[in-house]
Amino acid sequence: MTEFTLWDILRNLLLATRWTIVLSLVSFIGGGAVGLLLLFARISTRKAIRTFARCYIELFQGTPLLMQLFIAFFGLGLFGIDVPAWLAAGLALILWTASFLAEIWRGCVEAIAKGQWEASASLGMGRLQQMRYVILPQAMKIAVPPTVGFSVQVIKGTALTSIIGFVELSKAGTVVTNATFLPFTVYGLVALIYFALCWPLSRSSQFLERKLNVAHRNH
Template sequence: MASIGPNELFFLMQGLKWTLALTVIGFIGGGVFGLCVALARVSESALVQRATAGYIAVFQGTPLLMQLFVVYYGVALLGLNVDAWIAVAIAFTLHASAFLGEIWRGGIQAVPKGQTEAANALSLHYISRMKDVVLPQAFKIALPATIGFLVQLIKGTSLAAIVGFVELSRAGQIVSNQTFRPLTVFALVGLIYFLICWPLSLWGAGVEKRMQTATR
Protein backbone atom coordinates (compact mmCIF):
# COMPACT_ATOMS: atom_id res chain seq x y z
CA MET A 1 0.00 0.00 0.00
CA ALA A 2 1.26 3.45 -0.93
CA SER A 3 1.54 6.16 1.69
CA ILE A 4 -0.46 9.37 1.69
CA GLY A 5 2.10 12.04 0.93
CA PRO A 6 2.13 15.74 -0.01
CA ASN A 7 0.95 15.06 -3.56
CA GLU A 8 -2.12 13.20 -2.36
CA LEU A 9 -2.91 15.89 0.21
CA PHE A 10 -2.52 18.58 -2.43
CA PHE A 11 -4.93 16.69 -4.69
CA LEU A 12 -7.48 16.56 -1.86
CA MET A 13 -7.06 20.29 -1.33
CA GLN A 14 -7.74 20.85 -5.01
CA GLY A 15 -10.95 18.89 -4.59
CA LEU A 16 -11.80 20.97 -1.53
CA LYS A 17 -11.26 24.12 -3.58
CA TRP A 18 -13.89 23.00 -6.09
CA THR A 19 -16.25 21.93 -3.32
CA LEU A 20 -16.10 25.40 -1.80
CA ALA A 21 -16.33 27.09 -5.20
CA LEU A 22 -19.39 25.07 -6.13
CA THR A 23 -20.98 25.84 -2.76
CA VAL A 24 -20.38 29.57 -3.14
CA ILE A 25 -21.71 29.63 -6.72
CA GLY A 26 -24.77 27.58 -5.82
CA PHE A 27 -25.52 29.56 -2.67
CA ILE A 28 -25.08 33.02 -4.21
CA GLY A 29 -26.83 32.14 -7.45
CA GLY A 30 -29.53 30.32 -5.54
CA GLY A 31 -29.87 33.29 -3.22
CA VAL A 32 -30.45 35.72 -6.09
CA PHE A 33 -33.02 33.53 -7.79
CA GLY A 34 -34.39 32.37 -4.44
CA LEU A 35 -35.23 35.96 -3.54
CA CYS A 36 -37.21 36.24 -6.76
CA VAL A 37 -38.98 32.97 -5.94
CA ALA A 38 -39.78 34.16 -2.40
CA LEU A 39 -41.21 37.46 -3.65
CA ALA A 40 -43.24 35.62 -6.27
CA ARG A 41 -44.62 33.28 -3.60
CA VAL A 42 -46.00 36.22 -1.61
CA SER A 43 -47.19 38.22 -4.61
CA GLU A 44 -50.84 39.12 -5.08
CA SER A 45 -51.06 37.16 -8.34
CA ALA A 46 -52.53 33.69 -7.83
CA LEU A 47 -51.02 32.55 -11.14
CA VAL A 48 -47.50 33.60 -10.11
CA GLN A 49 -47.96 31.94 -6.72
CA ARG A 50 -49.03 28.65 -8.30
CA ALA A 51 -46.21 28.73 -10.85
CA THR A 52 -43.51 29.25 -8.22
CA ALA A 53 -45.15 26.72 -5.91
CA GLY A 54 -44.86 24.19 -8.74
CA TYR A 55 -41.23 25.14 -9.29
CA ILE A 56 -40.46 24.59 -5.60
CA ALA A 57 -42.39 21.31 -5.55
CA VAL A 58 -40.33 19.94 -8.45
CA PHE A 59 -36.96 20.67 -6.84
CA GLN A 60 -37.98 19.73 -3.31
CA GLY A 61 -39.76 16.60 -4.45
CA THR A 62 -36.98 15.11 -6.60
CA PRO A 63 -33.48 13.92 -5.60
CA LEU A 64 -30.60 16.29 -6.16
CA LEU A 65 -28.80 13.47 -7.97
CA MET A 66 -31.59 13.30 -10.57
CA GLN A 67 -31.51 17.08 -10.98
CA LEU A 68 -27.78 16.91 -11.71
CA PHE A 69 -28.37 14.24 -14.35
CA VAL A 70 -31.21 16.15 -16.00
CA VAL A 71 -29.30 19.42 -16.22
CA TYR A 72 -26.01 17.83 -17.28
CA TYR A 73 -27.47 15.70 -20.05
CA GLY A 74 -30.28 18.13 -20.85
CA VAL A 75 -27.78 20.84 -21.76
CA ALA A 76 -26.04 18.38 -24.08
CA LEU A 77 -29.37 17.51 -25.77
CA LEU A 78 -29.82 21.20 -26.55
CA GLY A 79 -26.61 21.04 -28.56
CA LEU A 80 -24.56 23.03 -26.07
CA ASN A 81 -21.13 21.76 -25.15
CA VAL A 82 -20.39 22.99 -21.63
CA ASP A 83 -17.92 21.88 -19.00
CA ALA A 84 -19.15 19.64 -16.21
CA TRP A 85 -18.64 22.32 -13.58
CA ILE A 86 -20.90 24.79 -15.45
CA ALA A 87 -23.71 22.24 -15.70
CA VAL A 88 -23.26 21.32 -12.04
CA ALA A 89 -23.25 25.00 -11.03
CA ILE A 90 -26.53 25.53 -12.90
CA ALA A 91 -28.09 22.50 -11.20
CA PHE A 92 -27.01 23.62 -7.73
CA THR A 93 -28.21 27.16 -8.38
CA LEU A 94 -31.66 25.93 -9.38
CA HIS A 95 -31.75 23.53 -6.45
CA ALA A 96 -30.71 26.19 -3.95
CA SER A 97 -33.12 28.78 -5.35
CA ALA A 98 -36.10 26.51 -4.67
CA PHE A 99 -35.10 25.78 -1.08
CA LEU A 100 -33.95 29.29 -0.22
CA GLY A 101 -37.02 30.76 -1.88
CA GLU A 102 -39.29 28.69 0.35
CA ILE A 103 -37.20 29.42 3.47
CA TRP A 104 -37.30 33.16 2.80
CA ARG A 105 -41.00 33.03 1.91
CA GLY A 106 -41.61 31.71 5.40
CA GLY A 107 -39.47 34.51 6.81
CA ILE A 108 -41.41 37.16 4.90
CA GLN A 109 -44.74 35.81 6.06
CA ALA A 110 -43.45 35.62 9.64
CA VAL A 111 -42.88 39.38 9.76
CA PRO A 112 -45.71 40.91 11.82
CA LYS A 113 -48.43 42.37 9.60
CA GLY A 114 -48.26 45.55 11.60
CA GLN A 115 -44.88 46.30 10.01
CA THR A 116 -46.38 46.19 6.52
CA GLU A 117 -49.40 48.18 7.61
CA ALA A 118 -47.14 50.85 9.11
CA ALA A 119 -45.13 51.00 5.86
CA ASN A 120 -48.37 51.40 3.89
CA ALA A 121 -49.46 54.15 6.27
CA LEU A 122 -46.22 55.97 5.46
CA SER A 123 -47.05 55.64 1.74
CA LEU A 124 -43.92 53.62 1.01
CA HIS A 125 -43.98 52.04 -2.44
CA TYR A 126 -43.50 48.28 -2.88
CA ILE A 127 -39.73 48.27 -3.46
CA SER A 128 -39.00 50.54 -0.51
CA ARG A 129 -41.43 48.61 1.70
CA MET A 130 -39.78 45.29 0.93
CA LYS A 131 -36.18 46.56 0.91
CA ASP A 132 -36.30 48.74 4.01
CA VAL A 133 -38.97 47.14 6.20
CA VAL A 134 -39.91 43.56 5.36
CA LEU A 135 -36.82 41.83 3.94
CA PRO A 136 -34.32 42.85 6.67
CA GLN A 137 -36.63 41.37 9.30
CA ALA A 138 -37.47 38.34 7.16
CA PHE A 139 -33.82 37.47 6.54
CA LYS A 140 -33.09 37.74 10.26
CA ILE A 141 -35.96 35.37 11.03
CA ALA A 142 -34.87 32.94 8.31
CA LEU A 143 -31.14 33.06 9.11
CA PRO A 144 -30.95 29.81 11.16
CA ALA A 145 -32.75 27.85 8.43
CA THR A 146 -30.59 29.50 5.77
CA ILE A 147 -27.41 28.44 7.58
CA GLY A 148 -28.81 24.93 7.95
CA PHE A 149 -29.44 24.74 4.21
CA LEU A 150 -25.90 25.99 3.52
CA VAL A 151 -24.54 23.05 5.53
CA GLN A 152 -26.69 20.66 3.50
CA LEU A 153 -25.52 22.29 0.27
CA ILE A 154 -21.86 21.79 1.21
CA LYS A 155 -22.44 18.10 1.84
CA GLY A 156 -24.60 17.82 -1.27
CA THR A 157 -21.72 18.87 -3.51
CA SER A 158 -20.39 15.32 -3.12
CA LEU A 159 -23.10 14.20 -5.58
CA ALA A 160 -21.46 16.23 -8.34
CA ALA A 161 -18.92 13.42 -8.75
CA ILE A 162 -21.60 11.39 -10.54
CA VAL A 163 -21.22 13.55 -13.67
CA GLY A 164 -17.43 13.56 -13.56
CA PHE A 165 -16.89 16.65 -11.44
CA VAL A 166 -13.83 16.20 -9.20
CA GLU A 167 -14.74 17.75 -5.86
CA LEU A 168 -13.56 16.66 -2.40
CA SER A 169 -15.37 13.31 -2.24
CA ARG A 170 -14.35 12.34 -5.76
CA ALA A 171 -10.78 13.43 -5.07
CA GLY A 172 -10.84 11.20 -1.99
CA GLN A 173 -12.04 8.27 -4.06
CA ILE A 174 -9.23 8.78 -6.58
CA VAL A 175 -6.59 9.01 -3.83
CA SER A 176 -8.08 5.93 -2.17
CA ASN A 177 -7.79 3.94 -5.40
CA GLN A 178 -4.16 5.03 -5.79
CA THR A 179 -3.03 4.38 -2.22
CA PHE A 180 -5.31 1.44 -1.28
CA ARG A 181 -6.02 3.18 2.04
CA PRO A 182 -9.77 3.84 1.88
CA LEU A 183 -10.33 4.11 5.64
CA THR A 184 -7.52 6.60 6.11
CA VAL A 185 -8.43 8.68 3.07
CA PHE A 186 -12.15 8.89 3.74
CA ALA A 187 -11.55 9.53 7.43
CA LEU A 188 -9.51 12.53 6.33
CA VAL A 189 -12.19 13.61 3.84
CA GLY A 190 -14.86 13.26 6.54
CA LEU A 191 -12.75 15.32 8.93
CA ILE A 192 -12.47 18.11 6.35
CA TYR A 193 -16.24 18.16 5.85
CA PHE A 194 -16.72 18.18 9.62
CA LEU A 195 -14.34 21.10 10.13
CA ILE A 196 -16.29 23.10 7.56
CA CYS A 197 -19.85 22.17 8.54
CA TRP A 198 -19.59 21.96 12.33
CA PRO A 199 -18.79 25.66 12.93
CA LEU A 200 -21.65 26.62 10.61
CA SER A 201 -24.02 24.33 12.52
CA LEU A 202 -22.92 25.87 15.81
CA TRP A 203 -23.44 29.35 14.36
CA GLY A 204 -26.94 28.46 13.19
CA ALA A 205 -27.84 26.93 16.56
CA GLY A 206 -26.48 30.00 18.35
CA VAL A 207 -28.48 32.38 16.16
CA GLU A 208 -31.65 30.36 16.72
CA LYS A 209 -31.09 30.29 20.49
CA ARG A 210 -30.55 34.07 20.62
CA MET A 211 -33.72 34.63 18.60
CA GLN A 212 -35.73 32.42 20.94
CA THR A 213 -34.33 34.28 23.94
CA ALA A 214 -35.17 37.64 22.39
CA THR A 215 -38.80 36.68 21.76
CA ARG A 216 -39.47 35.64 25.38
Protein backbone atom coordinates in the same frame (compact mmCIF):
# COMPACT_ATOMS: atom_id res chain seq x y z
CA MET B 1 4.83 -0.05 -6.86
CA THR B 2 4.71 3.54 -5.73
CA GLU B 3 4.23 4.17 -2.02
CA PHE B 4 1.85 6.96 -0.97
CA THR B 5 2.40 8.75 2.31
CA LEU B 6 -0.51 10.06 4.34
CA TRP B 7 0.63 13.55 3.40
CA ASP B 8 0.40 12.70 -0.31
CA ILE B 9 -3.17 11.62 0.16
CA LEU B 10 -4.14 14.56 2.32
CA ARG B 11 -2.45 17.08 0.03
CA ASN B 12 -4.40 15.85 -2.99
CA LEU B 13 -7.66 15.82 -1.08
CA LEU B 14 -7.07 19.36 0.19
CA LEU B 15 -6.33 20.58 -3.32
CA ALA B 16 -9.67 19.17 -4.43
CA THR B 17 -11.39 20.72 -1.38
CA ARG B 18 -10.81 24.10 -3.00
CA TRP B 19 -13.32 23.10 -5.67
CA THR B 20 -15.83 21.97 -3.10
CA ILE B 21 -15.53 25.38 -1.46
CA VAL B 22 -15.75 27.29 -4.74
CA LEU B 23 -18.76 25.27 -5.87
CA SER B 24 -20.45 25.76 -2.48
CA LEU B 25 -19.88 29.52 -2.59
CA VAL B 26 -21.14 29.79 -6.17
CA SER B 27 -24.23 27.72 -5.33
CA PHE B 28 -24.93 29.64 -2.17
CA ILE B 29 -24.47 33.13 -3.63
CA GLY B 30 -26.13 32.31 -6.95
CA GLY B 31 -28.86 30.39 -5.18
CA GLY B 32 -29.36 33.31 -2.80
CA ALA B 33 -29.84 35.74 -5.70
CA VAL B 34 -32.25 33.45 -7.56
CA GLY B 35 -33.92 32.59 -4.26
CA LEU B 36 -34.59 36.27 -3.55
CA LEU B 37 -36.29 36.66 -6.95
CA LEU B 38 -38.30 33.50 -6.22
CA LEU B 39 -39.27 34.86 -2.81
CA PHE B 40 -40.70 38.02 -4.39
CA ALA B 41 -42.49 35.88 -6.97
CA ARG B 42 -43.82 33.55 -4.28
CA ILE B 43 -45.47 36.38 -2.34
CA SER B 44 -46.46 38.43 -5.38
CA THR B 45 -49.94 39.91 -5.54
CA ARG B 46 -50.39 38.31 -8.97
CA LYS B 47 -51.65 34.77 -8.90
CA ALA B 48 -49.88 33.60 -12.08
CA ILE B 49 -46.48 34.65 -10.71
CA ARG B 50 -47.21 33.04 -7.35
CA THR B 51 -48.22 29.80 -9.01
CA PHE B 52 -45.10 29.75 -11.17
CA ALA B 53 -42.87 30.17 -8.11
CA ARG B 54 -44.76 27.53 -6.18
CA CYS B 55 -44.43 25.02 -9.03
CA TYR B 56 -40.73 25.77 -9.38
CA ILE B 57 -40.13 25.24 -5.68
CA GLU B 58 -42.17 22.04 -5.54
CA LEU B 59 -40.40 20.67 -8.60
CA PHE B 60 -36.90 21.31 -7.28
CA GLN B 61 -37.67 20.24 -3.74
CA GLY B 62 -39.63 17.22 -4.90
CA THR B 63 -36.96 15.63 -7.07
CA PRO B 64 -33.54 14.32 -6.00
CA LEU B 65 -30.62 16.67 -6.56
CA LEU B 66 -28.92 13.80 -8.34
CA MET B 67 -31.67 13.69 -10.99
CA GLN B 68 -31.35 17.45 -11.46
CA LEU B 69 -27.61 17.04 -12.01
CA PHE B 70 -28.18 14.24 -14.52
CA ILE B 71 -30.74 16.30 -16.44
CA ALA B 72 -28.47 19.36 -16.50
CA PHE B 73 -25.50 17.27 -17.62
CA PHE B 74 -26.92 14.55 -19.90
CA GLY B 75 -30.32 16.00 -20.72
CA LEU B 76 -29.00 19.13 -22.37
CA GLY B 77 -26.42 16.96 -24.13
CA LEU B 78 -29.27 15.17 -25.93
CA PHE B 79 -30.16 18.44 -27.62
CA GLY B 80 -26.63 18.78 -28.88
CA ILE B 81 -25.70 21.31 -26.21
CA ASP B 82 -22.32 20.35 -24.80
CA VAL B 83 -22.40 21.14 -21.09
CA PRO B 84 -19.13 20.88 -19.18
CA ALA B 85 -19.39 19.20 -15.78
CA TRP B 86 -18.60 22.39 -13.83
CA LEU B 87 -21.37 24.29 -15.58
CA ALA B 88 -23.96 21.56 -15.07
CA ALA B 89 -22.91 21.21 -11.43
CA GLY B 90 -23.03 24.96 -10.76
CA LEU B 91 -26.34 25.46 -12.54
CA ALA B 92 -28.13 22.54 -10.91
CA LEU B 93 -26.89 23.47 -7.44
CA ILE B 94 -27.84 27.13 -7.86
CA LEU B 95 -31.38 26.24 -8.94
CA TRP B 96 -31.72 23.64 -6.19
CA THR B 97 -30.39 25.98 -3.47
CA ALA B 98 -32.70 28.74 -4.67
CA SER B 99 -35.80 26.60 -4.21
CA PHE B 100 -34.95 25.89 -0.57
CA LEU B 101 -33.76 29.39 0.35
CA ALA B 102 -36.89 30.95 -1.19
CA GLU B 103 -39.09 28.77 0.96
CA ILE B 104 -37.04 29.35 4.13
CA TRP B 105 -37.21 33.10 3.56
CA ARG B 106 -40.91 33.05 2.75
CA GLY B 107 -41.48 31.57 6.17
CA CYS B 108 -39.48 34.42 7.71
CA VAL B 109 -41.38 37.09 5.78
CA GLU B 110 -44.70 35.56 6.79
CA ALA B 111 -43.59 35.53 10.42
CA ILE B 112 -43.67 39.35 10.40
CA ALA B 113 -46.88 40.61 11.95
CA LYS B 114 -49.64 41.61 9.53
CA GLY B 115 -49.86 44.97 11.27
CA GLN B 116 -46.44 45.90 9.85
CA TRP B 117 -47.82 45.53 6.33
CA GLU B 118 -50.95 47.47 7.23
CA ALA B 119 -49.13 50.31 8.97
CA SER B 120 -46.66 50.77 6.13
CA ALA B 121 -49.44 50.52 3.53
CA SER B 122 -51.52 53.12 5.31
CA LEU B 123 -48.50 55.46 5.22
CA GLY B 124 -48.61 55.21 1.43
CA MET B 125 -45.74 52.82 0.79
CA GLY B 126 -45.82 50.61 -2.28
CA ARG B 127 -45.20 46.89 -2.02
CA LEU B 128 -41.50 47.04 -2.88
CA GLN B 129 -40.97 49.89 -0.41
CA GLN B 130 -42.75 47.90 2.30
CA MET B 131 -40.51 44.92 1.63
CA ARG B 132 -37.31 46.92 1.50
CA TYR B 133 -37.76 49.25 4.44
CA VAL B 134 -40.11 47.44 6.80
CA ILE B 135 -40.48 43.72 6.19
CA LEU B 136 -37.07 42.47 5.01
CA PRO B 137 -35.00 44.24 7.72
CA GLN B 138 -37.08 42.39 10.32
CA ALA B 139 -37.32 39.12 8.39
CA MET B 140 -33.56 39.03 7.82
CA LYS B 141 -32.93 38.80 11.54
CA ILE B 142 -35.06 35.68 11.75
CA ALA B 143 -33.61 34.31 8.51
CA VAL B 144 -29.93 34.33 9.46
CA PRO B 145 -29.76 31.14 11.57
CA PRO B 146 -31.76 28.84 9.22
CA THR B 147 -29.94 30.26 6.19
CA VAL B 148 -26.52 29.58 7.68
CA GLY B 149 -27.80 26.18 8.74
CA PHE B 150 -28.89 25.40 5.19
CA SER B 151 -25.44 26.25 3.85
CA VAL B 152 -24.34 22.95 5.42
CA GLN B 153 -26.78 21.13 3.13
CA VAL B 154 -25.29 22.96 0.15
CA ILE B 155 -21.75 21.85 1.01
CA LYS B 156 -22.87 18.26 1.39
CA GLY B 157 -24.88 18.58 -1.82
CA THR B 158 -21.74 19.37 -3.80
CA ALA B 159 -20.56 15.79 -3.13
CA LEU B 160 -23.15 14.55 -5.63
CA THR B 161 -21.50 16.46 -8.46
CA SER B 162 -18.68 13.88 -8.38
CA ILE B 163 -21.06 11.53 -10.21
CA ILE B 164 -21.14 13.72 -13.32
CA GLY B 165 -17.36 13.97 -13.23
CA PHE B 166 -16.75 17.28 -11.48
CA VAL B 167 -13.53 16.86 -9.51
CA GLU B 168 -14.20 18.07 -6.01
CA LEU B 169 -13.51 16.45 -2.67
CA SER B 170 -15.60 13.29 -3.13
CA LYS B 171 -14.41 12.67 -6.66
CA ALA B 172 -10.80 13.21 -5.55
CA GLY B 173 -11.44 10.67 -2.81
CA THR B 174 -12.47 8.08 -5.41
CA VAL B 175 -9.49 8.87 -7.62
CA VAL B 176 -7.02 8.67 -4.75
CA THR B 177 -8.57 5.42 -3.51
CA ASN B 178 -8.15 3.87 -6.92
CA ALA B 179 -4.48 4.80 -6.90
CA THR B 180 -3.68 3.86 -3.30
CA PHE B 181 -6.10 1.00 -2.51
CA LEU B 182 -6.57 2.56 0.92
CA PRO B 183 -10.33 3.29 0.92
CA PHE B 184 -10.75 3.49 4.69
CA THR B 185 -7.94 6.02 5.15
CA VAL B 186 -8.94 8.09 2.15
CA TYR B 187 -12.68 8.24 2.81
CA GLY B 188 -11.98 8.75 6.49
CA LEU B 189 -9.98 11.84 5.60
CA VAL B 190 -12.66 12.96 3.13
CA ALA B 191 -15.26 12.71 5.88
CA LEU B 192 -13.06 14.66 8.29
CA ILE B 193 -12.59 17.45 5.78
CA TYR B 194 -16.35 17.69 5.17
CA PHE B 195 -16.86 17.76 8.90
CA ALA B 196 -14.28 20.52 9.29
CA LEU B 197 -16.20 22.58 6.71
CA CYS B 198 -19.70 21.92 8.02
CA TRP B 199 -19.32 21.82 11.77
CA PRO B 200 -18.28 25.48 12.23
CA LEU B 201 -21.28 26.49 10.13
CA SER B 202 -23.69 24.44 12.23
CA ARG B 203 -22.20 25.87 15.38
CA SER B 204 -22.36 29.46 14.14
CA SER B 205 -25.99 28.89 13.16
CA GLN B 206 -26.76 27.88 16.75
CA PHE B 207 -24.71 30.78 18.08
CA LEU B 208 -26.50 33.28 15.83
CA GLU B 209 -29.86 31.92 16.86
CA ARG B 210 -29.04 32.57 20.48
CA LYS B 211 -27.43 35.93 19.78
CA LEU B 212 -30.30 37.26 17.70
CA ASN B 213 -32.59 35.68 20.27
CA VAL B 214 -35.10 34.98 17.59
CA ALA B 215 -37.78 33.40 19.71
CA HIS B 216 -38.08 36.32 22.09
CA ARG B 217 -37.87 39.39 19.89
CA ASN B 218 -40.61 41.82 18.97
CA HIS B 219 -42.73 40.71 21.92
